[in-house]
Amino acid sequence: MDLTGKLKKGLRIVGDDNREYGTIDRYDDQYAYVGERRIPVSAFDRLDNGRLHVGTQGRRHFEGTDDLGGDEIRVPLAEERLLVDKQAVELGSVDIRKDVETERVEIPVELRHEEVRVNRVDVRDHPVAAGELDDAFQEGTIRVPVRGEQAVVEKEAVVTGEVVIDKEQRTERQTVTDTVRREKVEVDHTEGAPVHHRQADIPHGNKR
Numbered sequence: 001m002d003l004t005g006k007l008k009k010g011l012r013i014v015g016d017d018n019r020e021y022g023t024i025d026r027y028d029d030q031y032a033y034v035g036e037r038r039i040p041v042s043a044f045d046r047l048d049n050g051r052l053h054v055g056t057q058g059r060r061h062f063e064g065t066d067d068l069g070g071d072e073i074r075v076p077l078a079e080e081r082l083l084v085d086k087q088a089v090e091l092g093s094v095d096i097r098k099d100v101e102t103e104r105v106e107i108p109v110e111l112r113h114e115e116v117r118v119n120r121v122d123v124r125d126h127p128v129a130a131g132e133l134d135d136a137f138q139e140g141t142i143r144v145p146v147r148g149e150q151a152v153v154e155k156e157a158v159v160t161g162e163v164v165i166d167k168e169q170r171t172e173r174q175t176v177t178d179t180v181r182r183e184k185v186e187v188d189h190t191e192g193a194p195v196h197h198r199q200a201d202i203p204h205g206n207k208r
Helices: 066-070
Strands: 012-014 020-023 031-034 037-040 044-048 051-054 187-190 204-207
Touching: 020 031
Parallel strands: 012 051, 187 204
Antiparallel strands: 012 020, 031 037, 044 051
């Protein structure tokens, strides 16, 4: 029977002999959940007067046959875990700054120059020669150049050294700390219900 869209929470489930098997707690397209039982929708025969009837084959899901052992309900438990990755980032910088400073430097140097000495020398009287007659008795100035060395200063830029900047890679161990979430399950059952725990770390209590 197609029960699509007809199931609802709280719907009473009965057998052909009007025996009641409980009410639907929740449902999906394939199963109806009655307490801890997962009942296939195909186990129901009909819906009549607000009651959901199960047939002979469907009653085996309620009456504790061996087939019920396979209808287990799995509750997934999730937890968070830290995934640590590494990425290259800039931790800072090193600035190498060059300043220009001025220094007075004195360099001794030897320079040559000419000095003029004027001396009068007496000679024996003699007639003026023909080549000297034109200059005789003429006023004028005789210019005598005086030569010497002068210091010429030039500057040149030279490399006197260098600064070597090197980077070395090192490994540092760090501990990453953060909070993670984890789901836990706790089982509550009525007192006297035959519940067996396979793992001792699942807390449980009795409902009254």
